[in-house]
Amino acid sequence: MRPHRLPVWVREQFPDPQLLSVESQPSGVRLVFDSAAERMEVVVHPTRSQYRGVSRPRGRIDVFIDGEIAVSDELTGGDVLEVDLQTGATALHAGPSHTTTLSGVPSGTKRFEVWLPHNESVELIHVHSDVALLPVSPAGAVWMHHGSSISHGSNATAPSQIWPAVAARAGGVELLNLGFGGSAMVDPFLARVMRDTPADVISVKLGINVVNVDAMRLRAFVPAVHGFLDTIRDGHPETPLVLISPIFCGIHEHAAGPGAFDPAALAEGKVRFVATGTPDDTSQGRLTLTVIRDALQTLLERRSADPNLYYLDGTELFGATDAAVLPLPDGLHPGPEAHQLIGERFAAFAFSPAGPFA
Known part of the structure:
Protein backbone atom coordinates (compact mmCIF):
# COMPACT_ATOMS: atom_id res chain seq x y z
CA MET A 1 0.00 0.00 0.00
CA PRO A 138 -9.09 9.28 15.75
CA ALA A 139 -8.92 11.02 19.11
CA GLY A 140 -9.27 14.79 19.24
CA ALA A 141 -9.99 17.54 16.76
CA VAL A 142 -8.56 17.42 13.23
CA TRP A 143 -6.24 20.25 12.16
CA MET A 144 -5.90 20.50 8.38
CA HIS A 145 -2.88 22.52 7.27
CA HIS A 146 -1.64 23.47 3.79
CA GLY A 147 1.75 24.95 3.02
CA SER A 148 5.04 24.68 1.15
CA SER A 149 8.15 22.56 1.65
CA ILE A 150 8.62 24.20 5.05
CA SER A 151 5.28 22.74 6.17
CA HIS A 152 6.17 19.52 4.35
CA GLY A 153 9.23 19.31 6.62
CA SER A 154 12.30 20.17 4.53
CA ASN A 155 15.49 20.04 6.63
CA ALA A 156 13.67 18.55 9.65
CA THR A 157 15.44 15.48 11.04
CA ALA A 158 12.45 13.19 11.49
CA PRO A 159 8.74 13.05 10.58
CA SER A 160 7.54 13.77 14.11
CA GLN A 161 9.83 16.83 14.26
CA ILE A 162 8.45 18.82 11.34
CA TRP A 163 6.93 22.03 12.68
CA PRO A 164 3.26 21.06 12.08
CA ALA A 165 3.83 17.82 14.03
CA VAL A 166 5.43 19.75 16.89
CA ALA A 167 2.46 22.13 16.97
CA ALA A 168 -0.13 19.34 16.71
CA ARG A 169 1.30 17.48 19.71
CA ALA A 170 1.34 20.70 21.73
CA GLY A 171 -2.26 21.41 20.75
CA GLY A 172 -3.51 17.86 21.28
CA VAL A 173 -4.98 17.61 17.76
CA GLU A 174 -4.84 15.15 14.87
CA LEU A 175 -2.66 16.56 12.09
CA LEU A 176 -3.72 16.34 8.46
CA ASN A 177 -0.70 17.75 6.67
CA LEU A 178 -1.16 19.11 3.15
CA GLY A 179 2.27 20.70 3.02
CA PHE A 180 3.73 20.00 -0.43
CA GLY A 181 7.32 20.87 -1.28
CA GLY A 182 7.45 23.42 -4.10
CA SER A 183 3.71 23.12 -4.64
CA ALA A 184 1.85 25.64 -2.45
CA MET A 185 0.84 27.59 -5.55
CA VAL A 186 -2.70 28.76 -4.62
CA ASP A 187 -3.99 25.95 -6.83
CA PRO A 188 -7.81 25.80 -7.18
CA PHE A 189 -7.81 21.99 -6.99
CA LEU A 190 -6.10 22.12 -3.58
CA ALA A 191 -8.77 24.51 -2.31
CA ARG A 192 -11.42 22.06 -3.49
CA VAL A 193 -9.68 19.21 -1.66
CA MET A 194 -9.71 21.29 1.52
CA ARG A 195 -13.33 22.30 0.96
CA ASP A 196 -14.39 18.66 0.80
CA THR A 197 -12.22 17.32 3.64
CA PRO A 198 -13.68 17.24 7.18
CA ALA A 199 -11.66 19.34 9.65
CA ASP A 200 -12.25 21.12 12.93
CA VAL A 201 -9.61 23.83 12.40
CA ILE A 202 -7.72 24.91 9.26
CA SER A 203 -4.59 26.87 8.39
CA VAL A 204 -3.11 27.93 5.06
CA LYS A 205 0.46 29.17 4.62
CA LEU A 206 1.00 30.80 1.23
CA GLY A 207 3.61 32.86 -0.56
CA ILE A 208 7.11 31.41 -0.70
CA ASN A 209 6.49 28.98 -3.58
CA VAL A 210 4.78 31.63 -5.66
CA VAL A 211 7.96 33.72 -5.32
CA ASN A 212 10.28 30.72 -5.86
CA VAL A 213 8.77 30.00 -9.24
CA ASP A 214 7.89 33.60 -10.12
CA ALA A 215 4.43 32.18 -10.78
CA MET A 216 2.29 35.32 -10.43
CA ARG A 217 2.30 39.07 -10.35
CA LEU A 218 0.56 40.94 -7.55
CA ARG A 219 -2.53 41.53 -9.68
CA ALA A 220 -3.09 37.78 -10.08
CA PHE A 221 -1.95 36.70 -6.61
CA VAL A 222 -4.44 38.68 -4.51
CA PRO A 223 -7.64 37.55 -6.27
CA ALA A 224 -6.27 34.00 -6.42
CA VAL A 225 -5.93 33.95 -2.63
CA HIS A 226 -9.44 35.40 -2.28
CA GLY A 227 -10.74 32.60 -4.50
CA PHE A 228 -8.78 29.99 -2.57
CA LEU A 229 -10.33 31.13 0.72
CA ASP A 230 -13.80 31.44 -0.84
CA THR A 231 -13.63 27.82 -2.01
CA ILE A 232 -12.57 26.56 1.43
CA ARG A 233 -15.41 28.57 2.97
CA ASP A 234 -17.91 26.85 0.66
CA GLY A 235 -17.31 23.67 2.65
CA HIS A 236 -16.25 25.16 5.98
CA PRO A 237 -18.29 28.37 6.37
CA GLU A 238 -17.57 28.87 10.08
CA THR A 239 -14.49 26.75 10.77
CA PRO A 240 -11.61 28.68 12.40
CA LEU A 241 -9.16 29.42 9.57
CA VAL A 242 -5.71 30.99 9.92
CA LEU A 243 -3.94 32.52 6.91
CA ILE A 244 -0.17 32.55 7.50
CA SER A 245 2.26 34.66 5.50
CA PRO A 246 5.83 33.47 4.77
CA ILE A 247 8.50 33.15 7.44
CA PHE A 248 11.71 35.15 7.03
CA CYS A 249 13.88 34.10 4.10
CA GLY A 250 16.71 36.52 3.39
CA ILE A 251 17.18 35.71 -0.29
CA HIS A 252 13.56 36.56 -1.15
CA GLU A 253 12.68 39.30 1.35
CA HIS A 254 13.30 42.05 -1.21
CA ALA A 255 14.34 40.12 -4.34
CA ALA A 256 11.83 38.45 -6.62
CA GLY A 257 12.16 34.95 -8.01
CA PRO A 258 12.59 32.64 -9.59
CA GLY A 259 14.86 30.90 -7.16
CA ALA A 260 17.74 28.77 -8.38
CA PHE A 261 20.36 26.35 -7.15
CA ASP A 262 23.66 27.99 -6.19
CA PRO A 263 26.16 26.40 -8.64
CA ALA A 264 29.11 27.07 -6.32
CA ALA A 265 27.42 25.08 -3.54
CA LEU A 266 26.56 22.22 -5.89
CA ALA A 267 30.22 22.01 -6.90
CA GLU A 268 30.97 21.33 -3.24
CA GLY A 269 28.27 18.64 -2.95
CA LYS A 270 25.86 20.96 -1.10
CA VAL A 271 22.45 22.43 -1.88
CA ARG A 272 21.86 26.17 -1.47
CA PHE A 273 19.35 28.45 -3.11
CA VAL A 274 19.64 31.97 -4.49
CA ALA A 275 17.17 34.53 -5.84
CA THR A 276 17.61 35.63 -9.43
CA GLY A 277 15.36 38.70 -9.29
CA THR A 278 16.17 42.21 -8.12
CA PRO A 279 14.39 44.66 -5.78
CA ASP A 280 13.49 46.91 -8.70
CA ASP A 281 11.29 44.15 -10.12
CA THR A 282 8.49 44.98 -7.67
CA SER A 283 7.66 48.11 -9.67
CA GLN A 284 6.42 45.73 -12.37
CA GLY A 285 4.19 43.85 -9.92
CA ARG A 286 6.63 41.02 -9.24
CA LEU A 287 6.40 39.43 -5.83
CA THR A 288 8.80 39.37 -2.91
CA LEU A 289 8.06 38.12 0.57
CA THR A 290 7.73 41.68 1.85
CA VAL A 291 5.18 42.49 -0.86
CA ILE A 292 3.25 39.27 -0.14
CA ARG A 293 3.01 39.92 3.61
CA ASP A 294 1.60 43.39 2.99
CA ALA A 295 -0.85 42.02 0.42
CA LEU A 296 -2.10 39.20 2.67
CA GLN A 297 -2.60 41.50 5.65
CA THR A 298 -4.61 43.93 3.50
CA LEU A 299 -6.59 41.02 2.05
CA LEU A 300 -7.58 39.87 5.53
CA GLU A 301 -8.67 43.39 6.46
CA ARG A 302 -10.98 43.39 3.44
CA ARG A 303 -12.51 40.12 4.67
CA SER A 304 -13.23 41.48 8.14
CA ALA A 305 -16.86 40.33 7.87
CA ASP A 306 -15.60 36.78 8.48
CA PRO A 307 -15.24 36.51 12.29
CA ASN A 308 -13.49 33.13 12.12
CA LEU A 309 -10.73 34.18 9.71
CA TYR A 310 -7.39 35.11 11.27
CA TYR A 311 -4.03 36.37 10.02
CA LEU A 312 -0.60 35.40 11.32
CA ASP A 313 2.51 37.20 10.09
CA GLY A 314 5.02 34.45 9.36
CA THR A 315 7.88 36.47 10.80
CA GLU A 316 6.21 36.02 14.20
CA LEU A 317 7.03 32.33 13.78
CA PHE A 318 10.54 32.88 12.40
CA GLY A 319 11.95 36.34 11.79
CA ALA A 320 15.19 38.06 10.88
CA THR A 321 16.46 37.90 14.46
CA ASP A 322 15.82 34.15 14.54
CA ALA A 323 17.63 33.68 11.23
CA ALA A 324 20.70 35.38 12.69
CA VAL A 325 20.77 32.77 15.46
CA LEU A 326 19.49 29.79 13.43
CA PRO A 327 20.51 30.45 9.80
CA LEU A 328 18.55 28.64 7.11
CA PRO A 329 20.95 25.79 6.19
CA ASP A 330 20.28 26.02 2.46
CA GLY A 331 19.16 29.64 2.35
CA LEU A 332 15.50 28.63 2.02
CA HIS A 333 14.38 26.01 4.56
CA PRO A 334 14.65 26.08 8.38
CA GLY A 335 16.82 23.52 10.16
CA PRO A 336 15.73 21.12 12.92
CA GLU A 337 15.97 23.64 15.78
CA ALA A 338 14.01 26.19 13.78
CA HIS A 339 11.26 23.62 13.04
CA GLN A 340 10.91 23.09 16.80
CA LEU A 341 10.76 26.83 17.40
CA ILE A 342 8.17 27.46 14.68
CA GLY A 343 5.99 24.61 15.94
CA GLU A 344 6.10 25.87 19.51
CA ARG A 345 5.30 29.43 18.46
CA PHE A 346 2.40 28.39 16.24
CA ALA A 347 0.96 26.27 19.06
CA ALA A 348 1.26 29.22 21.46
CA PHE A 349 -0.57 31.43 18.97
CA ALA A 350 -3.26 29.02 17.78
CA PHE A 351 -3.99 26.71 20.72
CA SER A 352 -3.70 29.09 23.66
CA PRO A 353 -6.94 29.80 25.59
CA ALA A 354 -7.42 33.02 23.61
CA GLY A 355 -6.16 31.57 20.30
CA PRO A 356 -8.21 30.91 17.15
CA PHE A 357 -8.01 27.13 17.67
CA ALA A 358 -8.80 27.18 21.41
Whole structure:
Protein backbone atom coordinates (compact mmCIF):
# COMPACT_ATOMS: atom_id res chain seq x y z
CA MET A 1 0.00 0.00 0.00
CA ARG A 2 1.39 3.39 -1.01
CA PRO A 3 -0.05 6.32 0.98
CA HIS A 4 -1.11 9.32 -1.10
CA ARG A 5 -1.96 12.73 0.32
CA LEU A 6 -4.01 13.89 -2.67
CA PRO A 7 -6.96 12.05 -4.24
CA VAL A 8 -6.83 10.27 -7.59
CA TRP A 9 -8.80 12.96 -9.42
CA VAL A 10 -6.17 15.60 -8.61
CA ARG A 11 -3.31 13.36 -9.71
CA GLU A 12 -5.08 12.63 -12.99
CA GLN A 13 -6.18 16.20 -13.61
CA PHE A 14 -2.77 17.74 -12.96
CA PRO A 15 0.02 15.11 -13.16
CA ASP A 16 2.80 17.60 -12.49
CA PRO A 17 6.01 15.62 -11.71
CA GLN A 18 6.92 17.85 -8.74
CA LEU A 19 3.45 17.60 -7.22
CA LEU A 20 3.23 13.84 -7.79
CA SER A 21 6.61 13.37 -6.14
CA VAL A 22 5.81 15.32 -2.98
CA GLU A 23 2.20 14.23 -2.46
CA SER A 24 3.41 10.62 -2.33
CA GLN A 25 5.85 11.48 0.47
CA PRO A 26 3.73 10.74 3.57
CA SER A 27 4.50 13.82 5.64
CA GLY A 28 2.27 13.68 8.71
CA VAL A 29 0.89 10.23 7.81
CA ARG A 30 0.69 7.80 10.73
CA LEU A 31 -0.35 4.23 11.43
CA VAL A 32 -2.22 4.22 14.76
CA PHE A 33 -3.43 1.14 16.62
CA ASP A 34 -3.72 -0.43 20.07
CA SER A 35 -1.95 -3.68 20.90
CA ALA A 36 -0.40 -5.70 23.70
CA ALA A 37 2.43 -6.60 21.31
CA GLU A 38 5.92 -6.85 22.77
CA ARG A 39 7.63 -7.26 19.41
CA MET A 40 6.79 -5.66 16.08
CA GLU A 41 8.27 -5.19 12.61
CA VAL A 42 7.21 -2.55 10.09
CA VAL A 43 8.48 -3.31 6.58
CA VAL A 44 8.49 -0.55 3.95
CA HIS A 45 10.05 -0.09 0.54
CA PRO A 46 11.33 3.51 0.20
CA THR A 47 11.84 5.54 -2.95
CA ARG A 48 13.78 8.79 -2.89
CA SER A 49 15.20 11.37 -5.27
CA GLN A 50 18.86 12.31 -5.03
CA TYR A 51 20.94 14.87 -6.87
CA ARG A 52 24.11 13.38 -8.36
CA GLY A 53 27.12 14.29 -6.24
CA VAL A 54 24.98 15.63 -3.36
CA SER A 55 24.45 13.70 -0.13
CA ARG A 56 21.30 14.48 1.88
CA PRO A 57 19.95 12.90 5.09
CA ARG A 58 17.68 9.86 4.77
CA GLY A 59 14.12 9.70 5.99
CA ARG A 60 13.11 8.11 9.27
CA ILE A 61 10.27 6.14 10.81
CA ASP A 62 9.31 7.39 14.27
CA VAL A 63 7.35 5.11 16.62
CA PHE A 64 5.54 6.47 19.67
CA ILE A 65 4.16 4.23 22.41
CA ASP A 66 1.54 5.84 24.67
CA GLY A 67 2.67 9.26 23.49
CA GLU A 68 6.41 8.78 24.09
CA ILE A 69 9.00 8.32 21.36
CA ALA A 70 10.30 4.75 21.39
CA VAL A 71 12.21 4.51 18.10
CA SER A 72 13.48 6.94 15.48
CA ASP A 73 14.78 4.62 12.79
CA GLU A 74 16.78 5.92 9.82
CA LEU A 75 15.80 4.29 6.52
CA THR A 76 18.19 2.07 4.59
CA GLY A 77 17.95 0.60 1.12
CA GLY A 78 15.06 1.35 -1.17
CA ASP A 79 15.07 2.72 -4.70
CA VAL A 80 16.94 5.88 -5.68
CA LEU A 81 16.01 8.18 -8.57
CA GLU A 82 19.31 9.93 -9.27
CA VAL A 83 19.05 13.31 -11.01
CA ASP A 84 21.91 15.03 -12.83
CA LEU A 85 21.19 18.75 -12.41
CA GLN A 86 23.59 19.67 -15.21
CA THR A 87 22.09 17.46 -17.90
CA GLY A 88 18.63 16.67 -16.53
CA ALA A 89 19.30 12.95 -16.98
CA THR A 90 17.80 10.54 -14.44
CA ALA A 91 18.70 6.98 -13.47
CA LEU A 92 16.78 4.60 -11.21
CA HIS A 93 18.81 2.38 -8.87
CA ALA A 94 16.90 -0.43 -7.13
CA GLY A 95 17.52 -1.42 -3.53
CA PRO A 96 16.09 -3.69 -0.79
CA SER A 97 13.18 -2.97 1.53
CA HIS A 98 13.68 -1.59 5.03
CA THR A 99 12.53 -3.09 8.34
CA THR A 100 11.91 -1.11 11.53
CA THR A 101 12.00 -3.45 14.54
CA LEU A 102 10.62 -2.94 18.04
CA SER A 103 11.51 -5.52 20.65
CA GLY A 104 11.36 -5.71 24.42
CA VAL A 105 8.24 -3.53 24.50
CA PRO A 106 6.57 -3.50 27.94
CA SER A 107 3.57 -5.79 28.37
CA GLY A 108 -0.03 -4.62 28.42
CA THR A 109 -2.21 -2.85 25.89
CA LYS A 110 -0.57 0.27 24.46
CA ARG A 111 -1.28 2.92 21.83
CA PHE A 112 1.21 2.68 18.95
CA GLU A 113 1.71 5.58 16.56
CA VAL A 114 4.03 4.97 13.59
CA TRP A 115 5.05 8.17 11.75
CA LEU A 116 6.04 7.40 8.17
CA PRO A 117 8.94 9.37 6.63
CA HIS A 118 8.18 12.93 5.59
CA ASN A 119 10.81 13.13 2.83
CA GLU A 120 10.71 9.76 1.03
CA SER A 121 7.89 7.87 -0.65
CA VAL A 122 7.19 4.44 0.81
CA GLU A 123 5.23 1.34 0.04
CA LEU A 124 3.97 -0.31 3.20
CA ILE A 125 4.77 -4.01 2.76
CA HIS A 126 4.07 -5.69 6.13
CA VAL A 127 3.33 -4.99 9.77
CA HIS A 128 4.27 -8.09 11.81
CA SER A 129 3.50 -8.42 15.51
CA ASP A 130 3.29 -11.15 18.14
CA VAL A 131 -0.19 -10.00 19.24
CA ALA A 132 -3.12 -8.68 17.21
CA LEU A 133 -3.27 -4.99 16.27
CA LEU A 134 -6.59 -3.31 17.14
CA PRO A 135 -7.97 -0.42 15.05
CA VAL A 136 -8.74 2.83 16.84
CA SER A 137 -10.81 5.89 16.02
CA PRO A 138 -9.09 9.28 15.75
CA ALA A 139 -8.92 11.02 19.11
CA GLY A 140 -9.27 14.79 19.24
CA ALA A 141 -9.99 17.54 16.76
CA VAL A 142 -8.56 17.42 13.23
CA TRP A 143 -6.24 20.25 12.16
CA MET A 144 -5.90 20.50 8.38
CA HIS A 145 -2.88 22.52 7.27
CA HIS A 146 -1.64 23.47 3.79
CA GLY A 147 1.75 24.95 3.02
CA SER A 148 5.04 24.68 1.15
CA SER A 149 8.15 22.56 1.65
CA ILE A 150 8.62 24.20 5.05
CA SER A 151 5.28 22.74 6.17
CA HIS A 152 6.17 19.52 4.35
CA GLY A 153 9.23 19.31 6.62
CA SER A 154 12.30 20.17 4.53
CA ASN A 155 15.49 20.04 6.63
CA ALA A 156 13.67 18.55 9.65
CA THR A 157 15.44 15.48 11.04
CA ALA A 158 12.45 13.19 11.49
CA PRO A 159 8.74 13.05 10.58
CA SER A 160 7.54 13.77 14.11
CA GLN A 161 9.83 16.83 14.26
CA ILE A 162 8.45 18.82 11.34
CA TRP A 163 6.93 22.03 12.68
CA PRO A 164 3.26 21.06 12.08
CA ALA A 165 3.83 17.82 14.03
CA VAL A 166 5.43 19.75 16.89
CA ALA A 167 2.46 22.13 16.97
CA ALA A 168 -0.13 19.34 16.71
CA ARG A 169 1.30 17.48 19.71
CA ALA A 170 1.34 20.70 21.73
CA GLY A 171 -2.26 21.41 20.75
CA GLY A 172 -3.51 17.86 21.28
CA VAL A 173 -4.98 17.61 17.76
CA GLU A 174 -4.84 15.15 14.87
CA LEU A 175 -2.66 16.56 12.09
CA LEU A 176 -3.72 16.34 8.46
CA ASN A 177 -0.70 17.75 6.67
CA LEU A 178 -1.16 19.11 3.15
CA GLY A 179 2.27 20.70 3.02
CA PHE A 180 3.73 20.00 -0.43
CA GLY A 181 7.32 20.87 -1.28
CA GLY A 182 7.45 23.42 -4.10
CA SER A 183 3.71 23.12 -4.64
CA ALA A 184 1.85 25.64 -2.45
CA MET A 185 0.84 27.59 -5.55
CA VAL A 186 -2.70 28.76 -4.62
CA ASP A 187 -3.99 25.95 -6.83
CA PRO A 188 -7.81 25.80 -7.18
CA PHE A 189 -7.81 21.99 -6.99
CA LEU A 190 -6.10 22.12 -3.58
CA ALA A 191 -8.77 24.51 -2.31
CA ARG A 192 -11.42 22.06 -3.49
CA VAL A 193 -9.68 19.21 -1.66
CA MET A 194 -9.71 21.29 1.52
CA ARG A 195 -13.33 22.30 0.96
CA ASP A 196 -14.39 18.66 0.80
CA THR A 197 -12.22 17.32 3.64
CA PRO A 198 -13.68 17.24 7.18
CA ALA A 199 -11.66 19.34 9.65
CA ASP A 200 -12.25 21.12 12.93
CA VAL A 201 -9.61 23.83 12.40
CA ILE A 202 -7.72 24.91 9.26
CA SER A 203 -4.59 26.87 8.39
CA VAL A 204 -3.11 27.93 5.06
CA LYS A 205 0.46 29.17 4.62
CA LEU A 206 1.00 30.80 1.23
CA GLY A 207 3.61 32.86 -0.56
CA ILE A 208 7.11 31.41 -0.70
CA ASN A 209 6.49 28.98 -3.58
CA VAL A 210 4.78 31.63 -5.66
CA VAL A 211 7.96 33.72 -5.32
CA ASN A 212 10.28 30.72 -5.86
CA VAL A 213 8.77 30.00 -9.24
CA ASP A 214 7.89 33.60 -10.12
CA ALA A 215 4.43 32.18 -10.78
CA MET A 216 2.29 35.32 -10.43
CA ARG A 217 2.30 39.07 -10.35
CA LEU A 218 0.56 40.94 -7.55
CA ARG A 219 -2.53 41.53 -9.68
CA ALA A 220 -3.09 37.78 -10.08
CA PHE A 221 -1.95 36.70 -6.61
CA VAL A 222 -4.44 38.68 -4.51
CA PRO A 223 -7.64 37.55 -6.27
CA ALA A 224 -6.27 34.00 -6.42
CA VAL A 225 -5.93 33.95 -2.63
CA HIS A 226 -9.44 35.40 -2.28
CA GLY A 227 -10.74 32.60 -4.50
CA PHE A 228 -8.78 29.99 -2.57
CA LEU A 229 -10.33 31.13 0.72
CA ASP A 230 -13.80 31.44 -0.84
CA THR A 231 -13.63 27.82 -2.01
CA ILE A 232 -12.57 26.56 1.43
CA ARG A 233 -15.41 28.57 2.97
CA ASP A 234 -17.91 26.85 0.66
CA GLY A 235 -17.31 23.67 2.65
CA HIS A 236 -16.25 25.16 5.98
CA PRO A 237 -18.29 28.37 6.37
CA GLU A 238 -17.57 28.87 10.08
CA THR A 239 -14.49 26.75 10.77
CA PRO A 240 -11.61 28.68 12.40
CA LEU A 241 -9.16 29.42 9.57
CA VAL A 242 -5.71 30.99 9.92
CA LEU A 243 -3.94 32.52 6.91
CA ILE A 244 -0.17 32.55 7.50
CA SER A 245 2.26 34.66 5.50
CA PRO A 246 5.83 33.47 4.77
CA ILE A 247 8.50 33.15 7.44
CA PHE A 248 11.71 35.15 7.03
CA CYS A 249 13.88 34.10 4.10
CA GLY A 250 16.71 36.52 3.39
CA ILE A 251 17.18 35.71 -0.29
CA HIS A 252 13.56 36.56 -1.15
CA GLU A 253 12.68 39.30 1.35
CA HIS A 254 13.30 42.05 -1.21
CA ALA A 255 14.34 40.12 -4.34
CA ALA A 256 11.83 38.45 -6.62
CA GLY A 257 12.16 34.95 -8.01
CA PRO A 258 12.59 32.64 -9.59
CA GLY A 259 14.86 30.90 -7.16
CA ALA A 260 17.74 28.77 -8.38
CA PHE A 261 20.36 26.35 -7.15
CA ASP A 262 23.66 27.99 -6.19
CA PRO A 263 26.16 26.40 -8.64
CA ALA A 264 29.11 27.07 -6.32
CA ALA A 265 27.42 25.08 -3.54
CA LEU A 266 26.56 22.22 -5.89
CA ALA A 267 30.22 22.01 -6.90
CA GLU A 268 30.97 21.33 -3.24
CA GLY A 269 28.27 18.64 -2.95
CA LYS A 270 25.86 20.96 -1.10
CA VAL A 271 22.45 22.43 -1.88
CA ARG A 272 21.86 26.17 -1.47
CA PHE A 273 19.35 28.45 -3.11
CA VAL A 274 19.64 31.97 -4.49
CA ALA A 275 17.17 34.53 -5.84
CA THR A 276 17.61 35.63 -9.43
CA GLY A 277 15.36 38.70 -9.29
CA THR A 278 16.17 42.21 -8.12
CA PRO A 279 14.39 44.66 -5.78
CA ASP A 280 13.49 46.91 -8.70
CA ASP A 281 11.29 44.15 -10.12
CA THR A 282 8.49 44.98 -7.67
CA SER A 283 7.66 48.11 -9.67
CA GLN A 284 6.42 45.73 -12.37
CA GLY A 285 4.19 43.85 -9.92
CA ARG A 286 6.63 41.02 -9.24
CA LEU A 287 6.40 39.43 -5.83
CA THR A 288 8.80 39.37 -2.91
CA LEU A 289 8.06 38.12 0.57
CA THR A 290 7.73 41.68 1.85
CA VAL A 291 5.18 42.49 -0.86
CA ILE A 292 3.25 39.27 -0.14
CA ARG A 293 3.01 39.92 3.61
CA ASP A 294 1.60 43.39 2.99
CA ALA A 295 -0.85 42.02 0.42
CA LEU A 296 -2.10 39.20 2.67
CA GLN A 297 -2.60 41.50 5.65
CA THR A 298 -4.61 43.93 3.50
CA LEU A 299 -6.59 41.02 2.05
CA LEU A 300 -7.58 39.87 5.53
CA GLU A 301 -8.67 43.39 6.46
CA ARG A 302 -10.98 43.39 3.44
CA ARG A 303 -12.51 40.12 4.67
CA SER A 304 -13.23 41.48 8.14
CA ALA A 305 -16.86 40.33 7.87
CA ASP A 306 -15.60 36.78 8.48
CA PRO A 307 -15.24 36.51 12.29
CA ASN A 308 -13.49 33.13 12.12
CA LEU A 309 -10.73 34.18 9.71
CA TYR A 310 -7.39 35.11 11.27
CA TYR A 311 -4.03 36.37 10.02
CA LEU A 312 -0.60 35.40 11.32
CA ASP A 313 2.51 37.20 10.09
CA GLY A 314 5.02 34.45 9.36
CA THR A 315 7.88 36.47 10.80
CA GLU A 316 6.21 36.02 14.20
CA LEU A 317 7.03 32.33 13.78
CA PHE A 318 10.54 32.88 12.40
CA GLY A 319 11.95 36.34 11.79
CA ALA A 320 15.19 38.06 10.88
CA THR A 321 16.46 37.90 14.46
CA ASP A 322 15.82 34.15 14.54
CA ALA A 323 17.63 33.68 11.23
CA ALA A 324 20.70 35.38 12.69
CA VAL A 325 20.77 32.77 15.46
CA LEU A 326 19.49 29.79 13.43
CA PRO A 327 20.51 30.45 9.80
CA LEU A 328 18.55 28.64 7.11
CA PRO A 329 20.95 25.79 6.19
CA ASP A 330 20.28 26.02 2.46
CA GLY A 331 19.16 29.64 2.35
CA LEU A 332 15.50 28.63 2.02
CA HIS A 333 14.38 26.01 4.56
CA PRO A 334 14.65 26.08 8.38
CA GLY A 335 16.82 23.52 10.16
CA PRO A 336 15.73 21.12 12.92
CA GLU A 337 15.97 23.64 15.78
CA ALA A 338 14.01 26.19 13.78
CA HIS A 339 11.26 23.62 13.04
CA GLN A 340 10.91 23.09 16.80
CA LEU A 341 10.76 26.83 17.40
CA ILE A 342 8.17 27.46 14.68
CA GLY A 343 5.99 24.61 15.94
CA GLU A 344 6.10 25.87 19.51
CA ARG A 345 5.30 29.43 18.46
CA PHE A 346 2.40 28.39 16.24
CA ALA A 347 0.96 26.27 19.06
CA ALA A 348 1.26 29.22 21.46
CA PHE A 349 -0.57 31.43 18.97
CA ALA A 350 -3.26 29.02 17.78
CA PHE A 351 -3.99 26.71 20.72
CA SER A 352 -3.70 29.09 23.66
CA PRO A 353 -6.94 29.80 25.59
CA ALA A 354 -7.42 33.02 23.61
CA GLY A 355 -6.16 31.57 20.30
CA PRO A 356 -8.21 30.91 17.15
CA PHE A 357 -8.01 27.13 17.67
CA ALA A 358 -8.80 27.18 21.41
